[in-house]
Amino acid sequence: MTTFEPTVDDLLRTLAPQVAGVLTRRWGDFAAAEDAVQEALLAAAMQWPAEGVPRNPRGWLVQVASRRMTEQVRSEQARRRREELVAGQVPADRRSAPGADTGDESAHDDTLALLFLCCHPVLSPASAIALTLRSVGGLTTGEIAAAFLVPEATMGQRISRAKQRIKASGVPFRMPDSAAWPARLDAVLHVLYLIFNEGYASSTGPELRRVELSREAIRLTRSVHTLLPDNAEVAGLLALMLLTEARGPARTGPDGELVPLAEQDRSRWDTVAIAEGVALITAALPRGPVGPYQVQAAIAAVHDEAPTAAETDWPQILALYGVLTRISDNPLITLNRAVATAMVDGPAAGLALLADPPPALAGHHRLYAVRAHLHQLAGDREAAMADYRAAARRTASLPERHHLSLCAARLATRAGR
Amino acid sequence: MKYMLLMQFSEKNVDFPKLDEWKPEEIQAHIQFMKQTNAGLAAAGELVDAQGLAMPETARIVRSHSGGAPVVTEGPFPESKEWVAGWWIVDCDTEQRAIEIAAAVSAAPGPGGRPLNMPIEVRQIMAAPPTEL
Numbered sequence: 001m002t003t004f005e006p007t008v009d010d011l012l013r014t015l016a017p018q019v020a021g022v023l024t025r026r027w028g029d030f031a032a033a034e035d036a037v038q039e040a041l042l043a044a045a046m047q048w049p050a051e052g053v054p055r056n057p058r059g060w061l062v063q064v065a066s067r068r069m070t071e072q073v074r075s076e077q078a079r080r081r082r083e084e085l086v087a088g089q090v091p092a093d094r095r096s097a098p099g100a101d102t103g104d105e106s107a108h109d110d111t112l113a114l115l116f117l118c119c120h121p122v123l124s125p126a127s128a129i130a131l132t133l134r135s136v137g138g139l140t141t142g143e144i145a146a147a148f149l150v151p152e153a154t155m156g157q158r159i160s161r162a163k164q165r166i167k168a169s170g171v172p173f174r175m176p177d178s179a180a181w182p183a184r185l186d187a188v189l190h191v192l193y194l195i196f197n198e199g200y201a202s203s204t205g206p207e208l209r210r211v212e213l214s215r216e217a218i219r220l221t222r223s224v225h226t227l228l229p230d231n232a233e234v235a236g237l238l239a240l241m242l243l244t245e246a247r248g249p250a251r252t253g254p255d256g257e258l259v260p261l262a263e264q265d266r267s268r269w270d271t272v273a274i275a276e277g278v279a280l281i282t283a284a285l286p287r288g289p290v291g292p293y294q295v296q297a298a299i300a301a302v303h304d305e306a307p308t309a310a311e312t313d314w315p316q317i318l319a320l321y322g323v324l325t326r327i328s329d330n331p332l333i334t335l336n337r338a339v340a341t342a343m344v345d346g347p348a349a350g351l352a353l354l355a356d357p358p359p360a361l362a363g364h365h366r367l368y369a370v371r372a373h374l375h376q377l378a379g380d381r382e383a384a385m386a387d388y389r390a391a392a393r394r395t396a397s398l399p400e401r402h403h404l405s406l407c408a409a410r411l412a413t414r415a416g417r
Numbered sequence: 418m419k420y421m422l423l424m425q426f427s428e429k430n431v432d433f434p435k436l437d438e439w440k441p442e443e444i445q446a447h448i449q450f451m452k453q454t455n456a457g458l459a460a461a462g463e464l465v466d467a468q469g470l471a472m473p474e475t476a477r478i479v480r481s482h483s484g485g486a487p488v489v490t491e492g493p494f495p496e497s498k499e500w501v502a503g504w505w506i507v508d509c510d511t512e513q514r515a516i517e518i519a520a521a522v523s524a525a526p527g528p529g530g531r532p533l534n535m536p537i538e539v540r541q542i543m544a545a546p547p548t549e550l
Contacts, residue, residue: 255445255448255452256452257445257448388437392437393472393474393475394471394472395471396471396475398469402444404437405437406441408438409437409440409443412438
């Protein structure tokens, strides 16, 4: 397979470390220099075979890689400027919904308008998430692809198709009018919530927590809260994220295994995040109208404020789930409500709520997991074991499968088998 | 060269109970072993991908149907005695090395800490045509 002429590839392999050395000395950032060199090598590999090797190949590579470095630094600076602009904005007026005829578009309106555009209902959730992270969050396609464990080309395609979709639908780049405002804001909050959830409880793959995505979701939601300080649901969503993320460090054990809320070491919870979340939700609730994010944040706050699992104010949580059931139709609420009912009125009462589950829950692994937990509380080991195993066989999350299998195994051990 | 190491679970080629019937410490040892194996492959630059599949209970069989809508059959299949549990995709220099990795994952510990000796199918992944010089 060898030829006696040194190929373009051989030449590039010889030059690569030299060019990386020049750039690292010049910029002082090896990792970035190395990336830039990779791109220059790629450009050379595509151009040289067709156009011939330049007279000074090393100089050519240094020049192309340096240009890449400059572009990187510029986009990094632009991203930082954008962030400072958003974080430092004090809204000129205190209206939550500017009129459609607002002529004076300031920078913070631009940020919001961009969010409304990226989260437009014409897009699928996956597309809206990708576009939001890139256009508003300033992440690269590669970073987003890595966060969602898909090839970069796939993510690039998803983003460009989302842009085409928006272009084709003719959605204008401006604030939605007051009639459309609530629904459009809901869409934005839903996308931010999905980003957070993806990071917090990754539904696929071996890793339980993808911290970067939840942090990114918090950062974006914080900027929306800065722009719309009077909106109670925005404050509720930010509080919910903070109060949930606060438990993150205690949610996994030393070997990466799942640790349920009741068994978490509460000294590892982030008290700063809890304090901020509690303050946010306490201030938001009286402002109304009360929406699902505020109620969920209130529930998270009750959990986070309990010094031990035993001291959890379950009657209050049960009451809040009652409110949530009236304003939201998410079937998973039924499961959490059953747990709260069991803690207040005993496991039999909780199980009774799940005797006739809504169709959306039929066969859902969490239905089995909750039933198993309630059977265990009731002391019915056989039923608990059977349901833990059924849940383990139905989950698509590896850490959860391990956790549920372990729950079944522990019961079997205690039963003396 | 890339190889797929296929973990094909078949009731007739295993002589151990289902994982959720093991002792807790046996499950934990098994998970630890798999994690360390994958970390080792990643550190050696040989790991391309490693995925586990959800159990057959959630499987669906789909067949297009000339008469109209596709036919979707829901699991679980009581008669299904074999299923793909998961796979590794490794990128290594020789077939011998792929076989070595397969042997290592086959020896994952099970009940009583004994190696499971699961059969692992080693399949080369087809690549671009050979370079013509």
